[in-house]
Amino acid sequence: MPSVRAYIGIGSNLHDPAHQVRRALQGLATLPVSRLTVCSPWYRTAPVGGPSGQPDYLNAVAALETTLTPDALLAALQALENAQGRIRAERWGPRTLDLDLLLYGSITRNDPRLTLPHPRLHQRAFVLYPLYDIAPDLTIIGQGKLTMLLRNCPSQSIVRLDIANEPVTITPPKPLPMKPYLNPPS
Numbered sequence: 001m002p003s004v005r006a007y008i009g010i011g012s013n014l015h016d017p018a019h020q021v022r023r024a025l026q027g028l029a030t031l032p033v034s035r036l037t038v039c040s041p042w043y044r045t046a047p048v049g050g051p052s053g054q055p056d057y058l059n060a061v062a063a064l065e066t067t068l069t070p071d072a073l074l075a076a077l078q079a080l081e082n083a084q085g086r087i088r089a090e091r092w093g094p095r096t097l098d099l100d101l102l103l104y105g106s107i108t109r110n111d112p113r114l115t116l117p118h119p120r121l122h123q124r125a126f127v128l129y130p131l132y133d134i135a136p137d138l139t140i141i142g143q144g145k146l147t148m149l150l151r152n153c154p155s156q157s158i159v160r161l162d163i164a165n166e167p168v169t170i171t172p173p174k175p176l177p178m179k180p181y182l183n184p185p186s
Contacts, residue, residue: 003065004107005037006073007135009100009118009127010060013047017058020084020097025062027080031073034066040130046157048124050092058161061102061130070104074114077101102127108141117141122149125156 008028012020021042029036039062047054066073077099084097102118109116121127122143128150131138138146 001067001069003067004105006064006066006104007102007131008062008064008077009098009102009121009130010039010062011057011098011100011126012096013055013057014094014096015085017055018042021058021060023084024080024097024099025060027083028062028064031064031066031068031076033068034064034073037063037065038134039063040133042161043126043130044159044161045126047094048092048126048156050094051090054094057126059126059130061127061134063134070101070107070109070114070116073104074101100127102131103140106141117143122152123154125150125153125158128153129158129160 010021010024012024014020025036025039028034040060043059045057045059047057064073068076081095081097081099086095086097100118101114101116102121104116107116110119117140118127121131121140128146132146132150136146140146140149143149
């Protein structure tokens with residue numbers, strides 16, 4: 001099977017989110033027959049949906065070159081989540097780690113196990129901004145150009161963090177410096 005580029009959404013808002021994201025990147029870098037090629041800058045975002053009062057999320061997007069099938073990759077992502085203490089107690093609730101398979105090459109799929117592209121990708125600034133950072137010319141099958149999706153994305157509290165783009169050795173300073181990222185790239 002030829003290598004396919006897959007994009008993975010990464011999020012955490014429990015138990016030291018920076019540590020959880022670093023561990024997730026280390027896990028992605030060790031997936032079989034896969035290569036972690038790039039990780040976006042990190043973003044602090046307010047929770048979207050779910051219970052009120054949960055902490056902000058730390059979000060990023062990573063790109064993998066992989067020969068894993070979409071189902072095998074999804075299973076590997078869920079194994080990484082479980083290894084980091086992910087508990088699926090309530091929809092959109094707080095979590096140690098959330099790994100979403102956003103895109104898998106040009107494959108479209110809609111079944112009970114997996115929907116590709118991710119069904120809410122086009123509505124989520126916490127996915128679109130970091131995805132734009134690593135793939136600004138991307139076109140999402142069935143949705144359009146990433147730049148257009150950013151322009152039409154619902155408003156969300158999102159702040160790009162000033163953290164080096166090095167997937168395994170990221171150490172955020174304390175406190176995290178924040179710079180607003182208010183306008184979508186044109």
